[in-house]
Amino acid sequence: EAGVAQSPRYKIIEKRQSVAFWCNPISGHATLYWYQQILGQGPKLLIQFQNNGVVDDSQLPKDRFSAERLKGVDSTLKIQPAKLEDSAVYLCASSLDDRGETQYFGPGTRLLVL
């Protein structure tokens, strides 16, 4: 079974530029999560999708971050414009459903904003 795929793996941009990340969850997984993990901290949930609907985006900085999951499969997370403090690893995870199931994480995208 293929795992969660993410791209790109690394990205370096200058502040005020835009960047987009892509995630393809495990086949059949209804729930998809985007997390931000700053060095030395635990993952912080940015947005959670159940199929193609948003379940929780309370910690998503909506003035600069956006995410979509069209057709309930893969997803993109965009930052526009980026700030220095957005430097982090962006993790995508998926789970079979929303009932306390295990989350499977992708390899992450390491973003550096200069």
Next chain:
Amino acid sequence: QKEVEQNSGPLSVPEGAIASLNCTYSDRVSQSFFWYRQYSGKSPELIMSIYSNGDKEDGRFTAQLNKASQYVSLLIRDSQPSDSATYLCAVDEGGYQKVTFGTGTKLQVIP
């Protein structure tokens, strides 16, 4: 704001010893509890989940849950250098699986 608290460490134990990792949480309605292991530069991977009070054992790992005290722990017996990693405690309040992660405890197993 729901909180999950962990000692950031590092926790250093000699090879073969028992490592004890602790986690407290603030939300009394939490129903599911997870321990994830994260090697440096890698993504978290689930090692244990626990849903009811008491102990749950899986190989060298034992998770302990006490909902009255809002406390969950992870014991690693016969610690190996390969266990050196950051251990993340995660708590799910139920319903739409809104999981909150702690900051993680860094474990170092000294050969």
